[in-house]
Amino acid sequence: MLGEQHNIFEVFNLPLIKAPTGRTLLTIHDIRRLRLRYGILERELFRIVLRKSLQAADHVVTVSDAMREEILEFYPGAPISVIYNGLDINDFTSISETDLVVVRQKFGLPQEFVLAVGHLESRKNYLRLLEAIAYLRDRGCSCPMVIVGNDSGYRKVIEQKTASLNLSDCVRILTGLGDHELRCVYKLCSLFVFASTYEGFGIPILEAMAAGCPMILSDIPVFREITENRGIYFAPNDVEAMAFAIEQVLSTGSERARLVQYGNERVQSFGFGNLAEKVERLYHSLS
Numbered sequence: 001m002l003g004e005q006h007n008i009f010e011v012f013n014l015p016l017i018k019a020p021t022g023r024t025l026l027t028i029h030d031i032r033r034l035r036l037r038y039g040i041l042e043r044e045l046f047r048i049v050l051r052k053s054l055q056a057a058d059h060v061v062t063v064s065d066a067m068r069e070e071i072l073e074f075y076p077g078a079p080i081s082v083i084y085n086g087l088d089i090n091d092f093t094s095i096s097e098t099d100l101v102v103v104r105q106k107f108g109l110p111q112e113f114v115l116a117v118g119h120l121e122s123r124k125n126y127l128r129l130l131e132a133i134a135y136l137r138d139r140g141c142s143c144p145m146v147i148v149g150n151d152s153g154y155r156k157v158i159e160q161k162t163a164s165l166n167l168s169d170c171v172r173i174l175t176g177l178g179d180h181e182l183r184c185v186y187k188l189c190s191l192f193v194f195a196s197t198y199e200g201f202g203i204p205i206l207e208a209m210a211a212g213c214p215m216i217l218s219d220i221p222v223f224r225e226i227t228e229n230r231g232i233y234f235a236p237n238d239v240e241a242m243a244f245a246i247e248q249v250l251s252t253g254s255e256r257a258r259l260v261q262y263g264n265e266r267v268q269s270f271g272f273g274n275l276a277e278k279v280e281r282l283y284h285s286l287s
Contacts, residue, residue, distance in 0.1 A: 146171075
């Protein structure tokens with residue numbers, strides 16, 4: 001493939017492989033290995049690879065303004081364009097009531113539940129979210145929770161935390177769901193919570209918007225960017241603030257309606273058609 005003639009050669013993984021002809025475009029979704037608790041050797045190796053890749057790339061694409069700022073902090077002056085992630089909204093509007101009944105019965109989902117979606121790993125902040133659910137239970141507010149995500153080596157830790165908080169009867173972990181099943185679970189939930197401490201973007205936010213879910217989000221720059229500072233946010237390390245935000249939305253119909261209406265409007269900006277136009281313009285400008 002590299003022996004062919006290219007106008008633009010796009011790379012999605014590190015280390016960057018530079019094309020012998022044309023311009024090489026590097027897409028970066030996040031630089032978590034510089035931000036999170038990885039080993040010293042792994043962080044330093046990633047730092048070296050990232051720097052060399054940025055030096056070699058003719059242009060960089062990333063998925064949010066927040067991510068662009070992180071990359072520029074690491075490597076000032078890099079030529080970077082921002083193109084958001086997207087989704088096909090029709091995948092959610094085509095779901096029928098029968099689909100919802102089938103999925104609810106298949107997974108034994110309660111009539112009302114709080115939903116969290118993401119790989120089972122530390123940065124998703126599930127342990128504090130469990131503490132928030134336990135805090136609400138102790139105050140008399142019952143909030144069954146469903147976590148949907150494939151295991152990235154953290155499931156046992158989450159299960160141990162669930163047991164230690166005596167939440168095993170009201171917390172479910174579902175793995176291996178198909179795309180359609182996951183969309184149905186979004187539509188069935190009462191509230192979507194995204195408690196991550198670090199993300200480059202946050203596709204579950206778009207999915208929740210498309211499904212008509214009210215949501216609350218950890219207060220990190222990229223989440224405020226995606227939702228234009230119009231959501232409900234909590235400090236990701238503050239269990240009581242997280243619990244208060246959950247209770248606030250579950251108990252306030254007007255706030256739920258506001259969040260759903262805003263999500264319905266905002267998600268239109270992330271349709272693949274809009275994003276494809278931006279990619280096309282970028283390709284033309286580079287070629």
